[in-house]
Amino acid sequence: MGRDGGRDTGRDTGREGGRFSDRRPDRGPDPRGAHRPDRPDRPDRSSGPVLPPETDPARRDRAQLLRQFEGTTLTPANFGALKGLTPAALDAQLAQARRERDERRAAAAAAAPTAPTLPGEPSSR
Numbered sequence: 505m506g507r508d509g510g511r512d513t514g515r516d517t518g519r520e521g522g523r524f525s526d527r528r529p530d531r532g533p534d535p536r537g538a539h540r541p542d543r544p545d546r547p548d549r550s551s552g553p554v555l556p557p558e559t560d561p562a563r564r565d566r567a568q569l570l571r572q573f574e575g576t577t578l579t580p581a582n583f584g585a586l587k588g589l590t591p592a593a594l595d596a597q598l599a600q601a602r603r604e605r606d607e608r609r610a611a612a613a614a615a616a617p618t619a620p621t622l623p624g625e626p627s628s629r
Contacts, residue, residue, distance in 0.1 A: 563604055570601035 569587065573594075576583055584594035 566597055566601035566604065569597055570605065573598060 573580075573583055578586065580594060581591055584591050587594070589597065
């Protein structure tokens with residue numbers, strides 16, 4: 505016999521007949537996300553300038569390489585070795601990715617609508 509002398513302590517021991525052995529019945533799918541009506545009190549977020557996703561795989565790979573490089577604590581030589589690139593090839597890839605990122609940001613800024621200014625208020629541009 506155990507320490508409890510064979511008494512029912514009310515604790516769930518994982519065996520059938522324990523206090524919590526009866527589990528909640530399956531209630532089916534969660535109805536909260538099934539159908540939500542449009543919310544007129546929230547702004548439409550799709551109305552802003554949307555640039556098409558990058559379709560060139562090489563350009564997408566360079567952008568990912570740049571994001572990874574900017575987020576790492578590795579030295580450029582170690583990062584390049586990890587990616588299988590020579591230091592010169594890594595520098596060239598990163599420089600091109602930075603140029604492409606700057607072009608993309610400039611295109612997004614040009615496509616973004618500007619807020620109107622009130623008379624006598626300095627413009628933000």
